[in-house]
Amino acid sequence: MTDPLFKVVDLTIGWDETVVQRDATFEIERGEIFAILGGSGCGKSTLLRYLVGLEMPISGSITIDGVAPDQSVPGRPLFGVMFQSGALLGSFTVAENVALPLQAWTALPADAIGGIVAAKLRLVGLESAADRMPSELSGGMCKRAGIARAMALEPDLLFLDEPSAGLDPVSAVELDELILDLNQQLGLTFVVVTHDLDSIFKIGKSCIMLDRESKSIIARGDPRVLRDTSTDPRVHSFFNRVRQEVAS
Amino acid sequence: MPSAFAIEHVQASTDRGEIRLRGTLRFAEAAPLWTELRRLETTASRGQTLDFEMSAVQRIDGGAMALLACLRAELHRRGVKSEFMAADAQVQRIIHLYGGDHAVRRLKRRRPLGTLDQLGRATVAILHELRLVLGFLGQLVVAGAGVLRSPRSANLRELPATMERSGADAVPVIIVINFLVGVAMAFQSAAQLKQFGANILVADLIGISICRELGPLMTAIVVCGRSGAAFAAELGFMQVNEEIDALRTMGFGPMRYLVLPRAVALIVVVPLLSLLADVAGVLGGLAVGVTTLDLTARAYLNQTMRVVSVWDVSSGIVKSVVFAFAVALIACQQGLATSGGAQGVGRRTTSTVVITMFTLILIDAVLTIFFRVAGL
Numbered sequence: 250m251t252d253p254l255f256k257v258v259d260l261t262i263g264w265d266e267t268v269v270q271r272d273a274t275f276e277i278e279r280g281e282i283f284a285i286l287g288g289s290g291c292g293k294s295t296l297l298r299y300l301v302g303l304e305m306p307i308s309g310s311i312t313i314d315g316v317a318p319d320q321s322v323p324g325r326p327l328f329g330v331m332f333q334s335g336a337l338l339g340s341f342t343v344a345e346n347v348a349l350p351l352q353a354w355t356a357l358p359a360d361a362i363g364g365i366v367a368a369k370l371r372l373v374g375l376e377s378a379a380d381r382m383p384s385e386l387s388g389g390m391c392k393r394a395g396i397a398r399a400m401a402l403e404p405d406l407l408f409l410d411e412p413s414a415g416l417d418p419v420s421a422v423e424l425d426e427l428i429l430d431l432n433q434q435l436g437l438t439f440v441v442v443t444h445d446l447d448s449i450f451k452i453g454k455s456c457i458m459l460d461r462e463s464k465s466i467i468a469r470g471d472p473r474v475l476r477d478t479s480t481d482p483r484v485h486s487f488f489n490r491v492r493q494e495v496a497s
Numbered sequence: 498m499p500s501a502f503a504i505e506h507v508q509a510s511t512d513r514g515e516i517r518l519r520g521t522l523r524f525a526e527a528a529p530l531w532t533e534l535r536r537l538e539t540t541a542s543r544g545q546t547l548d549f550e551m552s553a554v555q556r557i558d559g560g561a562m563a564l565l566a567c568l569r570a571e572l573h574r575r576g577v578k579s580e581f582m583a584a585d586a587q588v589q590r591i592i593h594l595y596g597g598d599h600a601v602r603r604l605k606r607r608r609p610l611g612t613l614d615q616l617g618r619a620t621v622a623i624l625h626e627l628r629l630v631l632g633f634l635g636q637l638v639v640a641g642a643g644v645l646r647s648p649r650s651a652n653l654r655e656l657p658a659t660m661e662r663s664g665a666d667a668v669p670v671i672i673v674i675n676f677l678v679g680v681a682m683a684f685q686s687a688a689q690l691k692q693f694g695a696n697i698l699v700a701d702l703i704g705i706s707i708c709r710e711l712g713p714l715m716t717a718i719v720v721c722g723r724s725g726a727a728f729a730a731e732l733g734f735m736q737v738n739e740e741i742d743a744l745r746t747m748g749f750g751p752m753r754y755l756v757l758p759r760a761v762a763l764i765v766v767v768p769l770l771s772l773l774a775d776v777a778g779v780l781g782g783l784a785v786g787v788t789t790l791d792l793t794a795r796a797y798l799n800q801t802m803r804v805v806s807v808w809d810v811s812s813g814i815v816k817s818v819v820f821a822f823a824v825a826l827i828a829c830q831q832g833l834a835t836s837g838g839a840q841g842v843g844r845r846t847t848s849t850v851v852i853t854m855f856t857l858i859l860i861d862a863v864l865t866i867f868f869r870v871a872g873l
Contacts, residue, residue: 336516339840361531364567365560371596384837401559403524435559470584 254279254406254438255300257295260309262292262299269295271464275457279405281433282439284449284472287459288487291443292334297410298458299491300440302329313406328406329399333414335391336479347488350401368395373427389420396427406438407431413445425451430477445484446472446488458484500526506537510819512545514581543576551584558764566595573601585653613803627850633830637760640752643870652749655758663724664766668773670723675715675774679703679781682711696790700800703782712774713813714861717820720767721853725828729849732832733842741833751833758824767821768814772776775810808873816864820857823829827853 263269269292275282276386283291296477298304300311302318311317312326337346344366370376373393383391392412399407412428413421421471425448431437432452443449449456449472456475458468460483468475478490508514516537522530539545549565557565565581572579583591591596610618644651686702697769710856732755735741779801786792831849835841 339838355529365563368566368595384840403558430594435596445639
C-alpha cells in the first residue's frame, strides 16, 4: 500500500484563546475525493486555511508528501486552491488569471502558456469567457475559473472551498461532474469543504465530519456508509435532515 | 534526468505525416515537449495531414495534453488536418477530456481598434457620461422639488453626520493648505513688489486673489478629494452590495434618501469652509508681509479691509456653492453608476476625483469670466 498523500496528526487550530478544532488526525490517500463536512460555524473553511498553509496551527502537524505547507514562504505551489468566491484577481481577465501561475513558475513561452490557458478554460467550459473580467462572470463561472487557475500548474492535489455554494442546481451538478472527471481521468486528489450532501454523496469517497460543540472530528469514512449506519445522533441528524428534505 | 518522452516525425507520403509520441508526457517537461512539437508542426502546410500517433504513450497528464490539444487546434486553423490516433483507452479518455477529439472551432479574432476609432469611442463615452450627469441633475431637481412640497419626506437623519464629516473634519486641512497657499503667493509676489517699493500691495494681491479665486477653489478641491471620493465609494459599495436595490424595494428613492442629504450637507458646509480658507490665506500673506516686507500687522490688515470688497468675498461664496453642488452631483452620480465589484468601486472613485477636478476648474473659469463681463 502506498503512503498517504496528506497526513494530519493531532492538529489543534484556532487563534488567541479560541480553539476551533482540537487534536484532529486524518489521512488522505492519493486519487481520492475527500470531503470535510459539518454544519455552519464548525470550522470547515478555517481548517482548510490551515491545511493549505495560510495559517500556522496551535499544535500538531500537516504534511503533504512529507512537506509541511507554509504559504508565508513564496515558492511554486505544491497544490491548487479554489476559494469559495473563486477569488479571481479583479483587474485581470479570466485568461490572465489562469496564466498568472504559469508565467510566474514555468519557463514556458507565451504561446505555450496561451495554449494551456485555452485548454484549461475549455476544460471548465469557459473558453468563450477568456477575455472577460471577473466582474462580468456569474458566481458559478467564477468558481469554474478558480478551478482552472488552481489546475494551471497541473498539481496532483486540489482544495475546493464550498464549490457548490450559491450555485443553481444545474451548475452544481455540472461542477460535480467536472470534479469526478478530473479525479477519474487525471487521477487528481480533491479535498472538498462543503455542507452540500447531495454533492458529497455523488462525488465523495471518504469524509470527516466536524462538530462545533465538541470541537473535534465526530465521524469519518464513506459518507454513504455514515449516512446509513452511524449511531451518533449528531451524525444521524446531519444526514437525516437532508433525507427529510429530499423526501418532502 | 533523462527525458520520459520521445518524439519522432515520420513522413508517410508527400501530403501525410505523423508525429509519433512515446513514453510519459508530463507537465514537468512541458518546455522541451513544446519546443520539439513546434519544430515538427512547421513541416506540414495547408491541405496536408499531420496526425499525432499515440499508441506508444503510456501516460499523459493534463498540462501535456493541453499543449497537444492547442497544437492540433492551431494546425486545423492553418488548414492542416490533424487527429490523435491509436491512443489506448486511458490516454483516449484524457484526449476526450481536453476536447482533442472534437471539431476545432474557428476563433473570432478581435480587430484592434484604430486611433480614429478609439477617439470616436472616447468622445461618445464622454458625451454619454455627460448625458447621464445631466439626467441625474434632472432627477435631483425633481427630488428636491418633491422635498420642498413635502419636507417630511426628506431624509434629514444623515444630514448632521454628513455635515460633520465633510465640514468640521476638514477644517484642519483647509486651514493648513490655504495658509500655505497665502504664504507661497506672498513670497512669489514680495520679491517683485519690493523692487518698486510697493510692499503694501501684497495685501491687495493676496486679499483679492484668495477671496475671489483661490480660497473657494482650494476648498472645493480638498472637499472633492475627501468627501467626493468618500461619497462615490460609499454609494458605489452600496450599489454593488445591492443595498440601493434594497432601499428601492422598501420604497426609498436613492435621490431623496441618499443624494439630497449629501448635496445639502456640502452646499451648507463648503461656503463656510471657504470663508475659513479666506481668513487662513490672508493670514498666510500677513505672516510673509510682517516677516519679510517690514509691514506691520495693523497696516497689512487695514490695507486688506480697504481693498477687499464685500462682493469679492461674496463672489467667492457664490462660487463655492456651485462647486459644492458640482462635487456632490458628480460624486453621487458616479457612485450610483457603479457596477462590477471592488474594482468597479475603485474605478468610479477615481473617475469622481478626475471629473470633479476638471469640472471645478471649468466652472471657476466660466464664473470668473461671467463676473468680469457682467461688471461684478
